[in-house]
Amino acid sequence: MDEQYQRVDPEVLVSYLKAQRWNAVATWRGTTVWERGSESDQVLLPQEPHSPSGRKLLSRAVGDIAVIEDRPVSTLLAELAQPRADTQRFRLLPATPSGTIPLSHGRKAIEAIYQVLRDGARTAFEGPSLFHRERPNEAVGTLLDRVQLCLTEPGSYVFATKICEPPSTSEDSPANLLAELAPEPEGPSDHQVAVDLQAAVVKAHGVATTLAENGRIPNPAEQGVSGNLCKALSDLGGEDRNRPFDIAFTWGFGHARQPVSVPLHFTDRMAAELLTFGTRLERLSRTGPAVVRGRVISLHIEELTKRRRIQIKGVASREDDQEELTLWVFIAEEDFELAVAAHRDNRNVRVEGEIVHENGGYRMHLGRNRFIASA
Structure with missing residues (x-):
């Protein structure tokens, strides 16, 4: 943990504080005073963070921020290490004691999450389709190789994945100079794929809501969702696709523009309807x-x-x-x-x-x- 503290970039920490609506309100004895509001505790950041005393004060500030924000310091350090990582959080609610994960259920959950990410990414790279019948293209596989599976969290099944853009290099580094000579990469950025994934899941949530409430939906082929994604989402409802689940999206604070984060709750009925609807789209795509x-x-x-x-x-x-x-x-x-x-x-x-x-x-x-x- 001490080594992680030492790796914190002072500029990244300042960017994080600004993104979380902290404000620099004063200076005091070689430090800058930050607070979230008039009632919050204050945090001191050193004005010379690379000196030995400055590094110690910076490490202390990270711990203080975690306490004030009521979050594990390990989570904060991970976020500071990857400021451009976008996170997808899956909370599953099976009929088992909260906080326990039978191995077979955990495997099924990971497979379902993988399919959701894969089928959502296919729309970003390959364009919309009622049902993707061919294997995903190489770009989708390359993206999935970069997705990280985070440690599980307490509270029933809680899994999180991160789509992390490759770290940027300094302007004068050899890697950056070589990158300038290389052709521009084709296709969307990792961040855009994560944004498109949320948009696709939101559309599927809207379809499932309508089906659960009305039993049918007009013009199923024109809803802008793929049958693959609908069936993958239904798998998050467990073996029988009859359990509720939640999906939430959060965005790395290092991105200049961040879409609105939309937490989504899928009921047990919605999980079942998504399977039926995905199968119907598969038939319609013939x-x-x-x-x-x-x-x-x-x-x-x-x-x-x-x-x-x-x-x-x-x-x-x-x-x-x-x-x-x-x-x-x-x-x-x-x-x-x-x-x-x-x-x-x-x-x-x-x-x-x-x-x-x-x-x-x-x-x-x-x-x-x-x-x-x-x-």
Whole structure:
């Protein structure tokens, strides 16, 4: 622990205090006086922190800050060592005594957390998809190799992971000079991936809330979540996906901009609904031949290409099953006029063709005489 105190960067500690709304209010005998408010205890930071006496005072200040903020000093030291680390905190609530972790349950929990991070990161690196069927690309694997699993915390199952950006180097260091000659890295930063992960989990939470309250959700393919992430989140509900859990996101104080942290509670019903919804998205993501029957709910002519497309809400029939969906269908000009009439008269239509994955969504392209409107 003494060695960890010695490694504290004085400038990082000042940045931390500012991020936590501490204020420098005075100077006294070679120190700067910091406080969180008029009622809080004060902390003294040395103005010459690299002298022997300054290092001792700095170490004492770290301990005082931990006491005032009512947090373990080891946690504070870890945060100061990684000021740009973003943390994801998972609190699981299984039907076992609080604070105990049976090995089999712990393994399942770690696997579920890994899948949540993986499937959330895929959206950041690969773009949105109803269901990712292929293996993750190399960038996702490289990110997961950098994710750290923190020590467990008291209070049922509490796990935390950290997405840590690589440490910066000084401007004149050889590593930094070589980095300037290297091409710019492609893809989002680790911090952006963590931000996108929270956004994806928030969307999934909204879907699960709606399903738990209403039993259904309109246009499931247009909710902006992947089936993979929904199924991974449901696994946090235990073996039977019927236990509640919490997820919280916190951001490294070293980032210039930090999104609002949104703690999320998933009920037991929400965990079960996510499994069902994720499985449905998996079915909806299937491509190939299908017959779609339903009503035309929207018509559109693209301004540049003049291509005609209609949106049908109905049922897609495949060889082995049927699924409710809403689908954009590109059709010939003469069939577009029939679609306009069917839309106006609220008549059923039937289309037959290949469902394909295109531009992050699913479409059907029809040749002539593949569009039929009921009489």
